[in-house]
Amino acid sequence: MTGTEPAATLNRRRLLLASGAAVAAGAAGTTGAFLPGGRRPPATSDAPGHPDTRAPAPRDPAGRQSRAVRRPTPYGTTTLETTARLGGAAGPGSYRRLVPGPGWPLTVRTELAAAGNGRQDRRTPLACFVQFTDLHLTDVQNPLRTEFLRSRGASAWRAQEALTVAGAVAMVEQVNALGPGPHTGLPPAFVMTTGDNVDNNSVIELEWFLTLMSGGPITPNSGDPAAYEGVQNSGLPLYWHPDDAALRDLDKRRGLPLVPGFLEAATRTVSSPGLRVPWYSTVGNHDDLPGGCLSPALHDIAVGSRKLLSVPDADAAAYARALRTGDDPRSEVLTSVLRRHAASARTVTPDERRRPFTPHDYLAAHLDPAHTGAGPRGHGYTEDHLDGERMYYSFRVAENVVGVSIDTTYRGGHYEGSLGSEQLRWLERTLAAHSSRSYDADGRLVRRPGADDAHILVFSHHHSAGMTRRPDAAPTDEPRHDGAEVVALLSRFPNVVAWINGHSHVNRITPHGHATPARSFWEVNTASHVDYPHHARLIELADNGDGTISLFTTLIESAAPHRTAPGFDDLSAVGLASLYRELAYNAPGLAAGMPGGVQESWAGTAGDRNTELLLGITR
Template structure:
């Protein structure tokens, strides 16, 4: 559902908790596009598409397909939500995560239902997925993701016949929402935040269901959650064995030092298996997914495009960055995940040099490293940089010698045809201009789309078009999935998608109490900048 027509927003209180109230969702009028002209200054001309869009795509990111029964998840760390020393490790568990697959399937249907981009009227030619498709670097999570996007039967459950989740009624902890009750006393979510009882929900959530699959071609990206345990910890041999084994930790290791907990998790996440545990059903399908297996899994019969953007060179080199050219635009997809661990991103020297080469290929004129203008015989093409991490999160210093935000920004500013950076990671809607006062480039826009797993659980349509008068425009429009605002009893997959969004709204850690939805200037916007060369729609 395009949010220029109708939006889903916080509604009346349904139940009061001791700390906050649990709210409903309601539909309201759409949000019109606002105009942002920071890179051009005020304009006296109407900003509208001249002809077809140069690029019209869907954008989804941070799906977080989650194996909620995995023994290699450390949900108990949510106890430290108020401790800044654990910031990079959280959130480890969300009340809505058992319904993640249903929300993703609902967004797939919503993207399929968009007949034309709202500003240019052009059909969507491609969907770009910028990483963190999965939550915990597990092969079974990736199989669910592919079923959701490719179409077919989705099987959310793992392990045995019994659901072994921290949300199960008999789980020995009350800090998690237990939709079917927790025996003798309510859990903290029901007491403090007014969360509901939803009988039978976990059983329904874990049943296999059919996904429509994307009807448009799509290309993928690599995020820190595809690479690392919970997006932070290196998958050590010890942790890899624990992933497929039958013991699950339920408490912190004895003597854990909060001051060093983060770095311990980064380099030795298996240490967090050494506290109290409970028996769960082992499952070999939970094996870790390394970079080679991640790339290879995109090459399957019927994939559009074949490899979903990844190339033969990616298969050979076990690398996850590539180029995807459309008729008018070059999409450069980067791999910003850090092999050395940690949630924040980085770009290694080899990839940075590759990026510069790919930029030169589509510039008739650019600025070299010394500030001199270089003219080439290359044909101009607009450039979109797609990555998992926003520029400001390229600050991970664990990988020796890796390029970080300032250096990457300086490189991009040398190439005037770079008009957009598109990314996710921070689970919030955010639009930022990156002005440049040197060389031929005036700068570019950076568009960050929120996650599917957290509130508001949206995707985005992005259109690039000739706006006339020597200007280029980028239109961004948020998309709500087709789950109902009122999920009712949450019996059907579509109703469960609606409940996912309602639970996400009320999540006390990552819900509406945060700034994740962004402001109107981060959602439905039209962004202007000077055309870097004469455009042809």
């Protein structure tokens, strides 16, 4: 996290990132349900083909408003046109409905290069794609989830968690509906996910994610196929019980509604149309470790029959302290808590599909032809990655544009990120292969006449501030490298345009190296699809013909309507996807903060949302 983030947000975000208190879900619905009138977007016949995959051997910016070229898309819209806003007055115990609000204008950021007059007329489009991040598709009934931490604060558990599948399908529908990018006129050529695609590192969640992206039915339920066995019908007032009119739980007291039939609807099958464009995958800590930070050795608990819903305050405090310090990589504190209170845990139906998956499992599942969808097979990974379980690669984004996906996760049991020395060396070699000149560690210019010069986009899950050199508990002596070291490496290569990532659940765009234009690039950190504000990014790259390039970042929301049904009686996939977003906007500590305050910081400032990021290319 950065030092500019408010303390309240910092504490909640650390708790959520560390504890795995995030999402799961589903809903009834049919393919194409989220577009107006049930329409499906036409297939894009002029979209670029699959990029060639190649296996490897805030700040308050000084931006200014600009007249953006706003070309409304045929069906989908972006936040240039409209954004979801909370309606009504805030107050204790109030639940506020979502309404459509005005869009956010384009902000031109010139910290790294000046904006030349007339560049719009000289512009050559280079690339257009979409970033997904932090979907956190979650089996909320998994016995490894630690919802009991809510006793230490209402924000440690999300009321919207049972609806992530419906919400994610609505985001896929929106991408399928997007027309040409508003600034380049290019259609999106692919989607890149930047990690935390699932929440609990379980096989069933991975199946949901791959089906979401490639197309097919998803039944967001586990354990007993005919019953829900999670916290929301436990009878504990600590959690929102949407179906129980008699229980005056914590969330109803602060205004959350009664929604009869909610849990049955949330566990019904929903069909994903799958993305109509190729997609690529980057791994996050929740994809690599149960809950994003727990030991895979907890397999027996994950597939077992005891789910702990509440613990004494002392035990909750001990586990929260272990998460905060990161000094329990083998999850011994949690194991002790779970075993000590097993007798008081809820009995649930065991399910082998909840078992944690290994890196090899993750790679093999991506390579399964059943999950190829719009391609490419493996979604960045190849058969060669199975040897050694490497989860990083490079690929061709467009002509003269290269993407590099890196694996920033600790496999030793912590939510913060890092790179091992072997991968850092691979990254340096990959950057060098596409840069005819660079700088060595001492700042001396190095020329490579035979290198294939290309603009370079780097993708990862963790942002630079979320990467530390915490000792790795994995069985290796390999040194680890933090975010500052990655920034230093990227700054040595003038061809690097941007480092695009997630993890923070915040929209934030950071200039790096502005004191030395030849060694500068942008870091684009995007908020999650599980928390407010539920954003993905449409990213476009263009050559301005004047020695600069522009990287455009345009936030998009899902295809679900802003308004939910007046009486909360629409339990279709459409209705649940709208409710998913509305519940997130009403999260504890957030609803009272918009506009301004904590909630606004998650969405970022104007310079972190819809932007034109200038960068020199003759540096």
